[in-house]
Amino acid sequence: MNTLxxxxxxxxxxxxxxxxxxxxxxxxxxxxxxxxxxxxHQDFVEIFALSQLAPGPNMLLxxxxxxxxxxxxxxxxxxxxxxxxxxxxxxxxxxxxxxAHPPKWVEQFHTALIPITVGLLAAAAWTIGQGIINxxxxxxxxxxxxxxxxxxxxxxxxxxxLAVILGVGKAFLPDAAQIFAxxxxxxxxxxxxxxxxxxxxxxxxxxxxxxxxxxxxxxxxQAMEGGFSPLIIVRDRxxxxxxxxxxxxxxxTGQSLALLWTSRQTISRTWTEATTAIAQSLQAESNGCRxxxxxxxxxxxxxxxxxxxxxxxxxVPNGRFFYGGTMGAAALRSENFLKEIQxxxxxxxxxxxxxxxVPPDSSTxxxxxxxxxxxxxxxxxxxxxxxxxxxxxxGFTLKQIPVAKTGAxxxxxxxxxxxxxxxxxxxxxxxxxxxxxxxxxxxxVPIVPVSQDIDATGxxxxxxxxxxxRSQQKLADTLQSVRDTTAAVRKVxxxxxxxGFGTQALVAQQRSIRLIGVxxxxxxxxxxxxxxxxxxxxxxxxxxxxxxxxxxxxVVRQDGTLDEVAGVAYANLLLSTKGKTLIEQAGYLPIxx
Amino acid sequence: xxxxxxxxxxxxxxxxxxAKAFGGQVPVHLWDSLVTRGWLSQRDYLEAVNWSQCxxxxxxxxxxxxxxxxxxxxxGAVLATIALLLPGMGVLLCIxxxxxxxxxxxxxxxxxxxxxxxxxxxLLGITWKIxxxxxxxxxxxxxxxxxxxxxxxxxxxxxxxxVVLGIVSWYLSPKFKQWxxxxxx
Numbered sequence: 001m002n003t004l005x006x007x008x009x010x011x012x013x014x015x016x017x018x019x020x021x022x023x024x025x026x027x028x029x030x031x032x033x034x035x036x037x038x039x040x041h042q043d044f045v046e047i048f049a050l051s052q053l054a055p056g057p058n059m060l061l062x063x064x065x066x067x068x069x070x071x072x073x074x075x076x077x078x079x080x081x082x083x084x085x086x087x088x089x090x091x092x093x094x095x096x097x098x099x100a101h102p103p104k105w106v107e108q109f110h111t112a113l114i115p116i117t118v119g120l121l122a123a124a125a126w127t128i129g130q131g132i133i134n135x136x137x138x139x140x141x142x143x144x145x146x147x148x149x150x151x152x153x154x155x156x157x158x159x160x161x162l163a164v165i166l167g168v169g170k171a172f173l174p175d176a177a178q179i180f181a182x183x184x185x186x187x188x189x190x191x192x193x194x195x196x197x198x199x200x201x202x203x204x205x206x207x208x209x210x211x212x213x214x215x216x217x218x219x220x221x222q223a224m225e226g227g228f229s230p231l232i233i234v235r236d237r238x239x240x241x242x243x244x245x246x247x248x249x250x251x252x253t254g255q256s257l258a259l260l261w262t263s264r265q266t267i268s269r270t271w272t273e274a275t276t277a278i279a280q281s282l283q284a285e286s287n288g289c290r291x292x293x294x295x296x297x298x299x300x301x302x303x304x305x306x307x308x309x310x311x312x313x314x315x316v317p318n319g320r321f322f323y324g325g326t327m328g329a330a331a332l333r334s335e336n337f338l339k340e341i342q343x344x345x346x347x348x349x350x351x352x353x354x355x356x357x358v359p360p361d362s363s364t365x366x367x368x369x370x371x372x373x374x375x376x377x378x379x380x381x382x383x384x385x386x387x388x389x390x391x392x393x394x395g396f397t398l399k400q401i402p403v404a405k406t407g408a409x410x411x412x413x414x415x416x417x418x419x420x421x422x423x424x425x426x427x428x429x430x431x432x433x434x435x436x437x438x439x440x441x442x443x444x445v446p447i448v449p450v451s452q453d454i455d456a457t458g459x460x461x462x463x464x465x466x467x468x469x470r471s472q473q474k475l476a477d478t479l480q481s482v483r484d485t486t487a488a489v490r491k492v493x494x495x496x497x498x499x500g501f502g503t504q505a506l507v508a509q510q511r512s513i514r515l516i517g518v519x520x521x522x523x524x525x526x527x528x529x530x531x532x533x534x535x536x537x538x539x540x541x542x543x544x545x546x547x548x549x550x551x552x553x554x555v556v557r558q559d560g561t562l563d564e565v566a567g568v569a570y571a572n573l574l575l576s577t578k579g580k581t582l583i584e585q586a587g588y589l590p591i592x593x
Numbered sequence: 594x595x596x597x598x599x600x601x602x603x604x605x606x607x608x609x610x611x612a613k614a615f616g617g618q619v620p621v622h623l624w625d626s627l628v629t630r631g632w633l634s635q636r637d638y639l640e641a642v643n644w645s646q647c648x649x650x651x652x653x654x655x656x657x658x659x660x661x662x663x664x665x666x667x668x669g670a671v672l673a674t675i676a677l678l679l680p681g682m683g684v685l686l687c688i689x690x691x692x693x694x695x696x697x698x699x700x701x702x703x704x705x706x707x708x709x710x711x712x713x714x715x716l717l718g719i720t721w722k723i724x725x726x727x728x729x730x731x732x733x734x735x736x737x738x739x740x741x742x743x744x745x746x747x748x749x750x751x752x753x754x755x756v757v758l759g760i761v762s763w764y765l766s767p768k769f770k771q772w773x774x775x776x777x778x
Contacts, residue, residue, distance in 0.1 A: 015650050017751055022651045023716065027744050028751040049709035050688050056611045056681025057619055057653030064685050079682075083674065086650025087658035091670040093644060094662040101640050102647050110647045112762040115733040116755060118724045119740025125716035126745040128709070138710035145714025150721045157615030159711055167707030 003070055004077040010036065011062055011081030019110075020117035022058040026124035029062075038069045045132045052160050059083070141166065287312045303568070304401070306592075307576045310344030316569040317562050318347035323570070324355065325365025325378035326459060327452075327484045328406065328503035329552050331586035332378065332574070340582060341573055348569065359452060359483045362459045369557055370394070376567030379553045380406075380503065381459035396559035401571040403579075404588035405541045407504040408460040408548040409529035411489070411513040413496055416442050420517030420526025423547050427464055429499060430456075432476030437497060450480045450491050450500035460501050463548055489513055503550075504529045505587030508536045520547045536587040552588065598632055598664045600672065606632075607657055607676035619653035619677070620645075627660070653677055730772045736762055 010032050018025040026048070033039050039047070047068065051061030059082055066078025101107075132138075141163060148154045284291050289307035307313050333352055341348065353374060355364050365377035366387055383400050391398045410426060412418060416437055421429075428434040430449050438444045452458060456465050456473045465473050480495070482488045485502035492500040493512035500513070507515065508530045517526025527546045531537045540546040554574070556567035573579050580590035606626045614622040620642050627633045633641075641663070645655035654674050661673030692701065728734050736758055743754040 017755070018649045018651070019755060021646065022653075023719075025751075027748070031748055031751075045709055046705055049705055049712050050692065051685065052615075052708060052712050052715070053688060054681040054684035055613060055615050056678060057614075057651050059651040059654075060678065060681040060685060063682055064689060067686075067689055079678070083651065083654045083678065086648065087654050087670065087674050089650070090645065090648060090655045090658040091662040091667075093648065094659045094670075097644075101643055106647050107643075108766060109759070109763065112766050113755070113759055114723075114727050115736040115762060116740045116758050118720060118728060119737040119742075119758075120744060121716060121720040121723065122737070122741040123745025125713055125720060126741070128716065129713040132706070132709045132713065138706060141707055141710040142714040142717070145711045146717040146721065147714075149715055149718025150725075155615070156618070156715050159715060160615065160708060163707040163711035164704050167704035170703045170707065 004073055006036070007066055007069065007074055007077040008081035011066075011078050012085050015059075015082050015086045019113055020120060023124050024117055024120035027120070027127040030127050033065060039065065041130070042132075043068065045128050048128055049132075052156075053164070055157075137170065284314055287314065289313070304575065305572045307572070308578070310340060310573050310576050310578050313344070313569065313572045313576060315565055316345045316348045316573070317565045319562065319566070320349040320351060321375035321563065321566040321570075322351050322353040322373065323376050323378065323567075324353045324360065324368060324374050325555070326362040326380040326503075326552075327360050327486075328362075328380040328459065328506065328550070329378035329404075330485075331503075331505045331588065332404070332552065332583065334586060336585070337582055340578060344573070344578075345569075348566070350570070361453065363457055366398075366555055369398075369555055375563035376557070376570060377555045379459070379555050380550050381462060382551075382553070383555065391557070396557055399556045399558050400553035401556065401568070402551045402553050402591050403571055403574040404552040404583050404590055406550055406552060406588045407529055407541055407546045408463060408501055408550055409504040409507050409515055410499065410501045410518060411492060411507060411510070411515045412499045413492055414512070414514045415496055416445065416514070418442055418514075418516055420519055420524075420528070422519040422522050422524065423464065424522045426518070427468070430461065430464065430475055430479070431468075432474075432478065435476075435478070445497040446478070448478060448480055448495050448498040449476050450482055450488050450495070450498050451475070452482055452484055452488055452502075454479065454481050459550060460548070463550060504536055504541075508587055509534065518547050538584070538589045541589040551591070600665050600668060603661065603664055603669055604672045604676045607661075607673045608680060611677040612680035614653070619656060623656060623660075632664075633660070730769050732765060733762075733769065 014025050014029050014032065017028065030041065030044050033044055034041055044065070047064045048061055051058075051064055054060055062078040062082045063075045067075035070077070129142075145159045145163070148159050149156065281291050284305050284307075287307065289305040289312050291303060291305055305313055338350065341350065353368070354360060355368060358364050362377075362379040362381050365374065365379060366383070368374045369377040370387070370390055379400065383398055388398060410421065418437075418440070421440065425434065425440060429447055430451070432449075434440065434447065436444060436446055451461065453461055454475065456462055456475055461475075480491060480498070482491055482500075485506050488500040488502055489507060489510050489512065492498040493510075507513070515528070515530050517528040519526045527537075527540050529537055529540075529546065537546075541549055554567055554571040556564055556571070558564055574583060575591075580592075583590040606623075610619060610622045610626055624638060628635055628638050641656060641659050644659055645652050648655060654677065657673040657677045658670045661670035663669070665672075724737065728737060740754060740758055743749040743758075744751055
């Protein structure tokens with residue numbers, strides 16, 4: 001939707017609803033501007049405050065609003081919307097009524113609206129006041145200003161000017177105590193203050209005399225000030241009868257249409273959300289699927305379903321989708337999995353995309369997801385703040401759906417006979433602080449740390465080094481870099497004194513290397529990643545005793561495209577009972593919602 | 594409709610008012626320029642103000658459009674309205690550019706917070722003045738309070754609130770009139 005057109009229509013609507021003068025429309029203006037995500041409440045109030053510094057009609061502030069939103073064209077659009085329709089209306093009335101006063105019912109209506117106008121003015125004060133008054137001296141200024149206007153001590157212009165002076169003064173004199181200790185400054189201040197007060201009294205009286213002449217009758221005086229009170233009825237001319245009814249009908253129709261137009265998005269969105277949420281939820285439940293309490297997608301059209309069979313999963317899109325990500329989820333991409341998915345949903349085709357030039361890991365997968373190369377990705381670590389920010393910059397959000405639990409397993413060259421290492425020792429090895437196996441009770445062999453990631457940004461090392469400040473996360477100089485887990489296993493198997501890591505599910509069955517247990521902190525209670533039969537040790541994942549537990553996430557790009565639907569569908573397929581069975585067979589611990 | 598006013602003079606009058614009238618005081622300043630100088634009779638001017646306030650829209654521009662048309666037709670209405678808005682627009686433009694360049698300045702922040710507090714005070718003062726002079730009958734106070742709650746606190750769509758409360762107020766207006774007659778201010 002064109003922002004300029006939207007601006008024009010919104011302000012046209014506001015002008016047409018402003019019965020009782022300009023300021024009464026402030027709460028509604030704030031509501032419209034904030035709900036359109038054009039300005040924050042704070043911005044709006046600041047702009048209103050600024051607009052009081054300028055002469056002319058109150059509603060000049062719409063120019064400032066429009067300028068802030070869309071520069072000069074925005075200011076023009078907002079101003080045209082605010083001033084043109086009603087001006088045309090009044091000019092038309094001037095032509096047709098030729099000086100007669102409004103029909104009785106119009107004036108009666110206007111009089112009937114007075115109490116409402118009062119309420120609206122109070123609402124305007126309330127709307128502006130919220131969030132802007134948060135210091136004591138502001139309350140004092142507010143109170144004095146209110147009194148000054150209510151008791152006719154000064155005109156609005158003067159009050160604003162004084163506020164400006166006070167504001168500048170306060171900024172330059174923050175420390176009151178210091179001032180009172182300094183006599184010369186105090187004298188100058190007292191002098192300034194008395195000059196200001198004298199000007200105040202002198203000028204305000206002059207202004208009052210200039211504006212409110214004694215020749216005015218009281219009702220006229222009241223009518224002139226503020227511009228909100230009801231008007232004098234001059235009764236010696238016949239009221240006009242032709243032309244006002246059609247004009248009024250036009251007015252009301254215009255208002256209703258404008259109102260519907262400006263709230264169309266809210267109306268359609270609420271309607272869609274409500275109906276799809278209910279419909280889909282009912283449908284899923286009739287299919288035997290349970291809908292867990294966390295929904296996933298922005299538009300409620302796709303959400304998590306825990307079904308029995310993969311066939312029961314709804315909203316599986318047709319088409320070919322590329323995915324990729326961490327090697328740790330490779331077992332989830334096995335033939336078994338893909339075959340089952342194909343059986344259940346033959347038109348949902350998945351293709352793994354290998355990033356040729358860079359190692360395949362969680363970060364690469366998320367990067368490829370962000371720039372659209374993948375429909376969804378798999379990650380072995382939670383999303384990072386910077387990735388969320390990047391998504392936000394590009395206008396969508398990222399969502400991670402946990403589907404399985406696994407652990408980061410460490411292994412060594414079979415030549416070293418060690419039962420396990422503690423987390424602190426592992427940290428020491430990978431940061432280069434421990435360099436020889438003899439320091440750990442082993443033979444005098446230099447340690448060769450092998451890593452799939454060179455800067456500790458990968459899922460395992462970042463988990464291992466999470467307590468270390470980022471600036472100090474420097475890896476050992478003797479680090480041997482490899483492309484992926486397969487290469488790591490090969491390297492460790494053939495290099496004396498080497499140590500490496502990899503996802504539990506991938507390395508548990510490897511016989512060429514020796515898997516070691518991991519203990520928390522500095523302790524020696526090693527928790528083994530594999531059972532004595534050489535199977536993945538799921539019990540230690542379930543009870544949380546393994547110190548380096550990781551979750552496999554399906555990362556989805558919440559942008560309303562089919563990719564989002566595909567990612568959520570994939571996650572749902574994995575979360576089904578059948579999917580869980582396959583996950584378990586692959587060596588992971590499935591997640592239950 | 595009053596004396597014959599040249600287009601240029603009309604524009605000049607409205608420009609001057611646009612530069613003098615702070616805080617929505619356009620009708621007052623326009624009175625000085627038009628009625629006291631004799632271009633328009635008091636009665637005619639009050640009629641114009643009456644129309645401007647009864648019909649929705651900004652008071653100032655309603656007045657400029659109405660009077661502009663009466664004096665000089667289409668051109669009168671257009672030029673009078675533009676002339677009224679122009680000085681304020683100029684000042685706002687300066688303020689806007691100033692704000693973007695020195696927005697972090699401490700003095701500017703101080704001014705903003707003080708002026709914001711003052712404007713809230715102004716609104717409260719005006720509310721009090723009008724309320725004191727127009728709200729006699731207790732139900733009127735109730736209607737005002739209802740309008741404040743619905744629109745200010747609960748953020749109900751304004752049209753809905755006005756229609757509902759307007760109907761209530763209209764229905765009760767004979768009673769109000771009776772009360773006002775019995776209790777002269």
